[in-house]
Amino acid sequence: MSAHPSDSRSPFTPTIWEQVRSAGAGSGDAIGRLYIQYRCPLRTYLLYKFRLPEVTAEELVHDFLSQKLATCAARADAQKGKFRNLLLTALVNHVRDWFRGHPPAPPVSLDDSDVAALPAPLEETEVELEWTRLVVAETLRRVKEFYESRNKPAFWVAFDGRIVQPLLEETKPIALGELVAKHGFESPQAVSNALVDGKRKFVKYLEEVVTEYAGDSQSVETEVRQLKAFLARSS
Amino acid sequence: MSTIHHVFKSDSSHLSRLANLDENAQDIWQPEELGDILRHQLNAPLAFDLTTREPRTQTVLDAVHATVAQPPRKFGDLFHHPHPPLDLLKLAKDFAKAHRNSPNSPLPHEIATVLYFASILVALSRHRQRITTLDNPSIRQGIEWVLNQTWVDDATRALFREGVKQLGDDGGHP
Numbered sequence: 051m052s053a054h055p056s057d058s059r060s061p062f063t064p065t066i067w068e069q070v071r072s073a074g075a076g077s078g079d080a081i082g083r084l085y086i087q088y089r090c091p092l093r094t095y096l097l098y099k100f101r102l103p104e105v106t107a108e109e110l111v112h113d114f115l116s117q118k119l120a121t122c123a124a125r126a127d128a129q130k131g132k133f134r135n136l137l138l139t140a141l142v143n144h145v146r147d148w149f150r151g152h153p154p155a156p157p158v159s160l161d162d163s164d165v166a167a168l169p170a171p172l173e174e175t176e177v178e179l180e181w182t183r184l185v186v187a188e189t190l191r192r193v194k195e196f197y198e199s200r201n202k203p204a205f206w207v208a209f210d211g212r213i214v215q216p217l218l219e220e221t222k223p224i225a226l227g228e229l230v231a232k233h234g235f236e237s238p239q240a241v242s243n244a245l246v247d248g249k250r251k252f253v254k255y256l257e258e259v260v261t262e263y264a265g266d267s268q269s270v271e272t273e274v275r276q277l278k279a280f281l282a283r284s285s
Numbered sequence: 286m287s288t289i290h291h292v293f294k295s296d297s298s299h300l301s302r303l304a305n306l307d308e309n310a311q312d313i314w315q316p317e318e319l320g321d322i323l324r325h326q327l328n329a330p331l332a333f334d335l336t337t338r339e340p341r342t343q344t345v346l347d348a349v350h351a352t353v354a355q356p357p358r359k360f361g362d363l364f365h366h367p368h369p370p371l372d373l374l375k376l377a378k379d380f381a382k383a384h385r386n387s388p389n390s391p392l393p394h395e396i397a398t399v400l401y402f403a404s405i406l407v408a409l410s411r412h413r414q415r416i417t418t419l420d421n422p423s424i425r426q427g428i429e430w431v432l433n434q435t436w437v438d439d440a441t442r443a444l445f446r447e448g449v450k451q452l453g454d455d456g457g458h459p
Contacts, residue, residue: 098290098292099293101290179297180293182297182300183293186303187289191289210288213306217302217306218291218300225318226314238318239325242322246391249307277304278305281301282301285298
C-alpha cells in the first residue's frame with residue numbers, strides 16, 4: 051500500500067493548485083509528487099472500471115502519467131474545473147487510444163457484456179461521478195487489502211456482506227449464523243466487533259485516499275464534503 | 286463480480302449511502318439474529334464480561350465466589366438464580382448501561398437494553414431493592430419494550446412478567 055495517514059502530513063504541504071502550477075511550469079519535483087499522488091487511484095480506476103489485468107493497468111497508468119501529466123498540468127485552470135477531473139478525462143482518452151490497438155475480447159456472458167468495452171468519452175457531469183466512484187472503490191480496496199494482509203479475511207466478508215453490499219446493491223445482509231458457522235467467527239459479538247472495525251476502517255481509508263491527492267488538511271475536508279454533496283445532489 | 290467492481294455500476298444514491306457510512310451507526314440486526322445474540326449473551330461468562338479496569342469489579346466477583354455456595358457463572362444463571370447476589374446484579378446493570386450508551390459497542394443496543402432492565406427487575410423481585418434511579422413509568426416503558434420483542438426467549442419474558450407484578454405491588458415507590 052502506498053498510503054500515508056493524513057496526520058503524517060506537514061502543515062506546510064502545498065495545495066494541489068500550487069503543485070499543479072509548478073508542474074505546469076516544468077518542475078520535475080512537482081511532477082514527481084503529482085505522479086505519486088494520482089498513480090494509485092487512477093490504477094484502481096482501470097482495474098475495476100475496465101477490469102484490466104493488474105500489470106496492464108499499472109503500465110497504462112505509468113505511460114499515461116509519464117506522457118500526459120505535465121501537459122495536463124500546463125493546461126489546467128482552477129477557474130475551469132478540478133485538476134483531478136481534467137486528469138481523469140485525459141486518462142479515459144488515453145485508454146480509448148490504447149483500446150484501439152488492443153481490441154477487447156468478446157464477452158463470455160451477459161454479466162461480462164461491458165467488460166473491457168471501448169470507453170465512451172466522459173461528459174462533464176459524468177467525470178465527477180466517476181471520480182467519486184474511484185474514491186469509494188479505492189477505499190474499499192484498501193479495507194479489503196488491510197484485512198487480507200492481517201490474515202483476517204473474514205472481517206472483510208462480514209463488512210462486505212452485511213454493510214457494503216446491502217448499501218450498494220440492496221442485497222439481503224449475509225446471515226449472522228453463516229458468518230459464525232462458515233467464516234470462523236467465535237460468536238455473534240465477534241461479528242459485531244468486526245462490523246464496528248470495518249466501519250472505522252472505511253472512514254479512515256476514505257480520508258486517506260482523499261488526502262493523497264487533495265493536499266492539505268483543509269482541502270481534504272472540503273473535498274470529502276464536496277464529494278458527499280455531489281452524491282446527495284445527483285441522487 | 287466483486288463489490289468493488291460493482292461500485293462502477295452504482296448510481297449516486299447508492300454511493301451516497303456508502304460514502305456517508307457513519308462509523309457510529311448501529312448495525313441493523315434481523316429479529317432472529319437478535320435472538321441468537323441474546324442467547325449467546327445469556328450464556329456468556331459473567332467473570333469475563335463484568336471484569337473491568339476498576340478494582341471494585343474484581344472485589345465483588347471474588348466476594349461472590351467466596352460467600353455464595355453455587356455462584357452464578359453466566360448472565361442467564363444470574364437472572365434465574367433463586368438468590369442472585371445483589372452486587373453482581375449491580376455490576377450486570379452497569380455493564381449493560383455502558384454498552385447501551387456506547388455507539389461503538391459490539392453488543393447491540395437491543396441486547397444491552399434487555400440485560401439492563403433484567404438486572405433492575407431481578408433486583409426488585411428477588412431482593413425488593415432498587416438498583417436504579419429510574420422512576421416506575423420509565424421502568425414500565427422498558428418492560429413493555431422488551432415484552433414486545435418477538436426475539437426475546439420465553440424464560441426471559443417470564444422474568445419481565447414477574448417484574449411487572451413486583452412493580453405493581455410496589456406502590457409506595459416512585
